[in-house]
Amino acid sequence: MAALIGSAQAQSADDLKRDSATPGDVLTYGMGYNNQRYSPLKQINTKNVGKLRPVWAYSLNNSQSQESQPIVYNGVMYVTTHNSTVALNPVSGKQIWKQDIELPQDVFKMACCGILNRGVAIYEGKLFRSTLDAHVMAMDLKTGKQLWKMKAADYQNGQAMTSAPLIANGVVITGIAGGEYGTRGFIDGWDPETGKHLWKFYTTAAPDQKGGDTWPGDTHEKGGAPTWLTGAYDPDLDLVYWGTGNGGPWNPNARKGDNLYIASVLAMRPKTGELVWHYQFSPNDPYDYDATEVGMLVDMKIGGKTRKVLTQANRNGFMYVLDRANGELLAANPYVKVNWADSIDLKTGRPVHSEIDKKARAGEDVEIFPSVVGGKNWTPMSWNPSTGLAYANTLNMSWPYQLAKPEYKKGEWYLGVNFRGVTMPKDEPHGYLSAIDPMTGKSKWQMAWPAQPSMAGTLSTGGDLVFTGAATGEFMAVDARNGKKLYEFLTSSGIIGLPVTYEIGGKQYVTVVSGSGGVWALLGDERMSQVPAGGSVWTFALD
Numbered sequence: 001m002a003a004l005i006g007s008a009q010a011q012s013a014d015d016l017k018r019d020s021a022t023p024g025d026v027l028t029y030g031m032g033y034n035n036q037r038y039s040p041l042k043q044i045n046t047k048n049v050g051k052l053r054p055v056w057a058y059s060l061n062n063s064q065s066q067e068s069q070p071i072v073y074n075g076v077m078y079v080t081t082h083n084s085t086v087a088l089n090p091v092s093g094k095q096i097w098k099q100d101i102e103l104p105q106d107v108f109k110m111a112c113c114g115i116l117n118r119g120v121a122i123y124e125g126k127l128f129r130s131t132l133d134a135h136v137m138a139m140d141l142k143t144g145k146q147l148w149k150m151k152a153a154d155y156q157n158g159q160a161m162t163s164a165p166l167i168a169n170g171v172v173i174t175g176i177a178g179g180e181y182g183t184r185g186f187i188d189g190w191d192p193e194t195g196k197h198l199w200k201f202y203t204t205a206a207p208d209q210k211g212g213d214t215w216p217g218d219t220h221e222k223g224g225a226p227t228w229l230t231g232a233y234d235p236d237l238d239l240v241y242w243g244t245g246n247g248g249p250w251n252p253n254a255r256k257g258d259n260l261y262i263a264s265v266l267a268m269r270p271k272t273g274e275l276v277w278h279y280q281f282s283p284n285d286p287y288d289y290d291a292t293e294v295g296m297l298v299d300m301k302i303g304g305k306t307r308k309v310l311t312q313a314n315r316n317g318f319m320y321v322l323d324r325a326n327g328e329l330l331a332a333n334p335y336v337k338v339n340w341a342d343s344i345d346l347k348t349g350r351p352v353h354s355e356i357d358k359k360a361r362a363g364e365d366v367e368i369f370p371s372v373v374g375g376k377n378w379t380p381m382s383w384n385p386s387t388g389l390a391y392a393n394t395l396n397m398s399w400p401y402q403l404a405k406p407e408y409k410k411g412e413w414y415l416g417v418n419f420r421g422v423t424m425p426k427d428e429p430h431g432y433l434s435a436i437d438p439m440t441g442k443s444k445w446q447m448a449w450p451a452q453p454s455m456a457g458t459l460s461t462g463g464d465l466v467f468t469g470a471a472t473g474e475f476m477a478v479d480a481r482n483g484k485k486l487y488e489f490l491t492s493s494g495i496i497g498l499p500v501t502y503e504i505g506g507k508q509y510v511t512v513v514s515g516s517g518g519v520w521a522l523l524g525d526e527r528m529s530q531v532p533a534g535g536s537v538w539t540f541a542l543d
């Protein structure tokens, strides 16, 4: 039998487990189940990165938001847009296959924060992706031919799927978007072979469930807690970590109580969807502080002992460190300006609410830090084990906040807040690339973004580089030790995507998808209109 197992059955569970240690390929969202987005590759390093050059660019023929993380396996790169999946040669950029996704026209008025897709998962000869109209599908890796397609939710209620599935312990796991639409969040498990629905975990607790007493009446039914980003996985503990978003409506007085499990991280068994532990960052959250970007799994020395932790730069402005075996809170410190809470009580794990937070909840018109887009938005940070720092694009802005009366209408925003966008600081940068110590929240260095803040992800490498991109389109490499910019190249549109690196034939490549959009295109200032739209994949290597 073994001799018959060809590439069609590769990307086994073991390959996925080893992904972060095999720099020749990128098999998972997060460049490893630990989400560290770290590659040991160092052919491109602080000394020679100035000689980096684009080697190819590929047009995605799509002018929407480009937030796809490329997957690279066995000499093929897989990239998604909202309406297509493409397979490319990662060395030449030549298209191998392209499959279109058909979507109903009325789906486009619904998707809250950009028309987009964040990438694929691969496993045993199949490719898995989600679609904006809330379906999950499997395709043949070699041809892109559709193998199965399953409906996860009714998109007409405002639910959408935008993120890469996670394959853990042989199960395809997906989340759902739509927390602004009075929906009820959930996480699904699917059989990779057939698409059979295996389990569903609702992220707002019903009255007869554990945590059900944290919601008045039937408020859990429109209670939000969307699950719109990909989780992380610790195969040794067999725990999947998945983040949840805001409560619905935003107005917290419409749902008095902690509202489990909004704005939380859930640790679950991938086979069954059983909840093993949870930690809630923002009980009864009024501020749209989604905790959907679950963070990184890191083994850190704390008090002389190596601890297996999960560290998250939460949208609420605090950097958290949790023991990922049991959810014990080890540290929580602000990494940006915060005024809704004075601190996080390490004993109870709960925020100590500020005076300004009390005023907000009483209906006064106040200015809240961080803003609705958070101290950091959805794009992930990366980890460099040699510096022990987390590299994240952080945001320096507030928002005017005042409660209003929530009114539910199917397929429309259900906020209960007088929403007036964000407030930019007058004499300070609007955002930074920050090198954060997870235990203190303090930045060792920050590189200010000169124009718009960046919503791009970061990539860390053994060459002591941090790769990221600007909303205005510049792709760049920064010295991980001091924040000095060492390389910059203007791509054809704004960058809001996630760089990856891999090595083929002894050569290191770095790839990023360019294409403006996303939440910042909705909230940014007039300078964003100077950035041309249009998605393309850019790949760089040394001369």
Ligand code: CA
Pocket (backbone or CB within 6 Å): 018, 019, 020, 021, 022, 023, 024, 025, 026, 027
């Ligand atoms: Ca790998």
Ligand code: CA
Pocket (backbone or CB within 6 Å): 179, 180, 245, 246, 288, 290
């Ligand atoms: Ca939200």
